[in-house]
Amino acid sequence: MAFALRKNDGDFDAPPMSDMNVTPLVDVMLVLLIVFMVAAPMMATGVPIDLPKAQTKPLVDQKQPIAVSINSEGKYFVDQREVAADELILVLGENAESKERRIHVRGDKSVSYGKVIEIMGLINSAGYVKVALVSESSGAAIKATP
Structure with a gap:
């Protein structure tokens, strides 16, 4: 907003100010920043699973692994x-081009260890050799253990 102060006799004290008012720009940018900070974690979520914590390093792989998840209610997801438990291998066959495709098993920490191992054994007995467990690291990023 540009303005000038007038003297009593109508003459200008100084030339009009030509500075840009950046307050509305800063307000809009802060609102956009907050919107993106709130929306970004929502874009990276899948099936809600409460993963156990582990100290691991991330794997570097060219193809995105297939995620097999078991939620707290015992339902299976590819x-x-x-998917139903008896259809799991069939659905994995549809998603994987070969038996060499990496498969990450994600089990909610409230699910029994035996159920997770049972699913891993089922996947392994179908011929898939690259089966890994997924845990949440202390930095809250999803990591896999080979």
Whole structure:
């Protein structure tokens, strides 16, 4: 906003100010920053699983692994698609081009260890050799253990 102060006799004290008012720009940018900070974690979520914590390093792989998840209710998911236990291997065969494709098993920490191992054994007995457990590291990023 540009303005000038007038003297009593109508003459200008100084030339009009030509500075840009950046307050509305800063307000809009802060609102956008907050919106992106709130929206970004929501974009990276899948099936809600409460993963156990572990100290691991991330794996570097060219193809995105197939995620087999078991939620706290005992339901099975391949990526984000819910499947029955007897259809799990069939759905994995549809998603994987070969038996060499990496498969990450994600089990909610309230699910029994035996159920997770049972699913890993089922996947392994179907011929998939690259099966890994997924845990949450202390930095809250999802990591896999080979």
